[in-house]
Amino acid sequence: xxxxxxxxxxxxxxxxxxxxxxxxxxxxxxxxxxxxxxxxxxxxxxxxxxxxxxxxxxxxxxxxxxxxxxx
Amino acid sequence: xxxxxxxxxxxxxxxxxxxxxxxxxxxxxxxxxxxxxxxxxxxxxxxxxxxxxxxxxxxxxxxxxxxxxxxxxxxxxxxxxxxxxxxxxxxxxxxxxxxxxxxxxxxxxxxxxxxxxxxxxxxxxxxxxxxxxxxxxxxxxxxxxxxxxxxxxxxxxxxxxxxxxxxxxxxxxxxxxxxxxxxxxxxxxxxxxxxxxxxxxxxxxxxxxxxxxxxxxxxxxxxxxxxxxxxxxxxxxxxxxxxxxxxxxxxxxxxxxxxxxxxxxxxxxxxxxxxxxxxxxxxxxxxxxxxxxxxxxxxxxxxxxxxxxxxxxxxxxxxxxxxxxxxxxxxxxxxxxxxxxxxxxxxxxxxxxxxxxxxxxxxxxxxxxxxxxxxxxxxxxxxxxxxxxxxxxxxxxxxxxxxxxxxxxxxxxxxxxxxxxxxxxxxxxxxxxxxxxxxxxxxxxxxxxxxxxxxxxxxxxxxxxxxxxxxxxxxxxxxxxxxxxxxxxxxxxxxxxxxxxxxxxxxxxxxxxxxxxxxxxxxxxxxxxxxxxxxxxxxxxxxxxxxxxxxxxxxxxxxxxxxxxxxxxxxxxxxxxxxxxxxxxxxxxxxxxxxxxxxxxxxxxxxxxxxxxxxxxxxxxxxxxxxxxxxxxxxxxxxxxxxxxxxxxxxxxxxxxxxxxxxxxxxxxxxxxxxxxxxxxxxxxxxx
Numbered sequence: 001x002x003x004x005x006x007x008x009x010x011x012x013x014x015x016x017x018x019x020x021x022x023x024x025x026x027x028x029x030x031x032x033x034x035x036x037x038x039x040x041x042x043x044x045x046x047x048x049x050x051x052x053x054x055x056x057x058x059x060x061x062x063x064x065x066x067x068x069x070x071x
Numbered sequence: 072x073x074x075x076x077x078x079x080x081x082x083x084x085x086x087x088x089x090x091x092x093x094x095x096x097x098x099x100x101x102x103x104x105x106x107x108x109x110x111x112x113x114x115x116x117x118x119x120x121x122x123x124x125x126x127x128x129x130x131x132x133x134x135x136x137x138x139x140x141x142x143x144x145x146x147x148x149x150x151x152x153x154x155x156x157x158x159x160x161x162x163x164x165x166x167x168x169x170x171x172x173x174x175x176x177x178x179x180x181x182x183x184x185x186x187x188x189x190x191x192x193x194x195x196x197x198x199x200x201x202x203x204x205x206x207x208x209x210x211x212x213x214x215x216x217x218x219x220x221x222x223x224x225x226x227x228x229x230x231x232x233x234x235x236x237x238x239x240x241x242x243x244x245x246x247x248x249x250x251x252x253x254x255x256x257x258x259x260x261x262x263x264x265x266x267x268x269x270x271x272x273x274x275x276x277x278x279x280x281x282x283x284x285x286x287x288x289x290x291x292x293x294x295x296x297x298x299x300x301x302x303x304x305x306x307x308x309x310x311x312x313x314x315x316x317x318x319x320x321x322x323x324x325x326x327x328x329x330x331x332x333x334x335x336x337x338x339x340x341x342x343x344x345x346x347x348x349x350x351x352x353x354x355x356x357x358x359x360x361x362x363x364x365x366x367x368x369x370x371x372x373x374x375x376x377x378x379x380x381x382x383x384x385x386x387x388x389x390x391x392x393x394x395x396x397x398x399x400x401x402x403x404x405x406x407x408x409x410x411x412x413x414x415x416x417x418x419x420x421x422x423x424x425x426x427x428x429x430x431x432x433x434x435x436x437x438x439x440x441x442x443x444x445x446x447x448x449x450x451x452x453x454x455x456x457x458x459x460x461x462x463x464x465x466x467x468x469x470x471x472x473x474x475x476x477x478x479x480x481x482x483x484x485x486x487x488x489x490x491x492x493x494x495x496x497x498x499x500x501x502x503x504x505x506x507x508x509x510x511x512x513x514x515x516x517x518x519x520x521x522x523x524x525x526x527x528x529x530x531x532x533x534x535x536x537x538x539x540x541x542x543x544x545x546x547x548x549x550x551x552x553x554x555x556x557x558x559x560x561x562x563x564x565x566x567x568x569x570x571x572x573x574x575x576x577x578x579x580x581x582x583x584x585x586x587x588x589x590x591x592x593x594x595x596x597x598x599x600x601x602x603x604x605x606x607x608x609x610x611x612x613x614x615x616x617x618x619x620x621x622x623x624x625x626x627x628x629x630x631x632x633x634x635x636x637x638x639x640x641x642x643x644x645x646x647x648x649x650x651x652x653x654x655x656x657x658x659x660x661x662x663x664x665x666x667x668x669x670x671x672x673x674x675x676x677x678x679x680x681x682x683x684x685x686x687x688x689x690x691x692x693x694x695x696x697x698x699x700x701x702x703x704x705x706x707x708x709x710x711x712x713x714x715x716x717x718x719x720x721x722x723x724x725x726x727x728x729x730x731x732x733x734x735x736x737x738x739x740x741x742x743x744x745x746x747x748x749x750x751x752x753x754x755x756x757x758x759x
Contacts, residue, residue, distance in 0.1 A: 026155030028286045028349065039145030056284040062147060064340040064348060064551065
């Protein structure tokens with residue numbers, strides 16, 4: 001347990017790591033479906049959203065058909 | 072106040088380090104000087120120059136909604152956290168380019184290349200990447216080709232598209248050649264690279280079928296498996312039967328890569344391309360960090376002189392004087408036109424606020440440039456004799472070890488056959504002579520850095536780790552490039568006959584893929600049969616093509632600055648544009664008109680033709696001579712074409728500038744109208 005009064009380095013470290021992890025998930029695209037689902041819920045709540053699997057397939061096809069990774 | 076103090080300290084330290092590098096005339100200089108100088112200058116450039124451009128030249132408006140917000144569809148247009156945009160952008164621009172170019176350019180000594188990498192990035196490359204990203208963000212994330220057409224007219228747009236297609240073909244060919252030369256007669260490297268294929272397929276299944284969308288998990292598993300394959304490659308190397316099976320020559324490897332690419336281009340992306348791309352992103356970040364940490368721990372001495380005698384144009388790795396060829400050889404790492412394609416591709420659709428553009432555009436390129444500096448260090452910590460022995464083709468120094476060491480030692484860079492043999496056996500290779508292309512010498516350098524930092528007995532492992540690392544990048548470029556080329560070709564053919572434009576119609580897919588593969592496959596094949604290693608011809612052609620694209624990008628940027636009336640600040644892009652026009656035109660001029668057969672494409676063709684006609688060539692060389700003669704002529708014609716293309720786009724821009732200055736009507740600006748943002752920057756930082 002944390003002692004009250006002292007700063008909480010463990011909590012700070014945990015927060016730092018979880019922020020880092022969430023950035024990393026953003027870079028890899030692990031959070032893409034969550035963002036998509038949240039976006040659809042916000043803007044078009046009545047539309048049927050794609051399943052995680054369907055979304056990921058469409059996403060992969062789109063992402064790897066553009067220019068990257070040369071220099 | 073505090074930040075000004077930090078900046079002042081950086082300026083003093085950086086200036087001191089640059090002066091230290093430039094004035095050092097002792098035997099050796101420590102690589103820490105290069106690291107310090109470059110980092111200080113990147114930070115200053117980012118903090119002041121980029122900030123100034125952002126506020127005074129662009130006039131970035133943080134209240135303006137970006138396309139990611141306005142066109143948010145939850146898929147490709149999506150407001151994203153600035154560090155995630157940075158990560159995406161860096162992963163998309165980074166590849167094998169900044170590792171190979173700087174390695175080759177070290178034939179001039181470490182000084183010219185290092186200065187160009189740092190100065191070229193801070194004033195040229197980073198500025199180009201950031202400005203194109205900014206302009207594309209203001210134009211709904213449009214591509215460079217579209218912006219050229221919208222702003223400069225049809226001619227500019229067409230030239231940009233043709234230039235892009237050709238550069239894709241040449242990039243694939245030259246990088247394919249790099250990896251063929253690294254795998255040639257190396258069962259260990261070949262087995263590792265082959266193992267990456269089933270691993271990629273496995274990870275492809277994993278992230279598609281078993282754990283949809285769990286890319287990070289899949290990538291980490293893939294990374295572990297690939298590291299296992301590097302270790303297993305050592306065992307294969309010790310097994311005589313497997314050794315023979317995987318000991319391939321250049322032609323077989325070229326045929327393999329061509330066949331592989333043809334299949335990979337037709338397969339769905341999830342099978343090979345995407346999973347290997349995930350793994351390569353992880354590897355890239357891990358290796359950059361690992362290399363930086365190891366250099367800091369080891370602080371290697373740089374053994375290459377500041378300048379070598381080869382600045383006069385007599386260099387063995389590629390021909391041509393230090394001006395203009397150091398600026399052509401090092402494109403990626405200093406100023407690379409290719410990045411403009413990425414800056415006007417995926418990234419502008421992610422930027423959530425114009426205030427984030429500096430980090431993604433300028434910041435990513437500064438990191439890429441630092442990767443180039445690390446490649447410089449890896450190449451120059453080798454004994455110069457060893458560096459030249461690895462990177463010079465047998466056609467220049469002689470096929471036997473005795474001839475090669477005698478020639479290279481004669482240049483004043485002592486090296487012995489025993490030393491090379493010992494090094495090759497340390498690295499788990501049969502020979503390191505004439506392993507042109509830059510990858511093997513970089514791998515030896517990286518293995519030395521990692522080996523000293525983490526244990527010398529693992530040198531062979533580190534060497535093949537480095538080769539695998541480059542191979543994974545390069546195969547991703549081969550796949551992705553062939554695909555992109557295919558789409559562009561299908562688009563163009565669709566203009567002539569509609570069905571060809573349908574990206575999922577199989578006859579069109581197969582025909583267009585085959586045409587693209589044939590295009591780069593041809594250059595790859597010629598490079599493989601060329602006794603001088605091929606890189607000496609193909610790399611300058613690639614450099615000219617890439618710098619032509621940079622010139623086109625900077626022309627578009629300059630045109631937009633002029634059209635929006637920012638005459639006062641137009642030098643921000645016009646200066647790097649003028650420089651790259653001078654450099655590229657001079658280099659192209661020399662490659663076309665030089666009468667020195669080492670330098671001029673047409674001179675080389677007629678020299679070889681004369682030798683062939685008079686029967687001076689040994690049988691093996693006479694056999695490939697007609698191919699080489701044709702290739703040199705073709706390369707010469709391509710160089711003419713690139714130069715003309717570049718000047719056409721420039722003239723299109725100058726015409727618009729003149730009309731603008733005279734108050735005549737020009738094409739209207741294609742900038743999207745202002746819409747105020749409704750995103751809460753603080754909330755975005757929390758949510759994403």
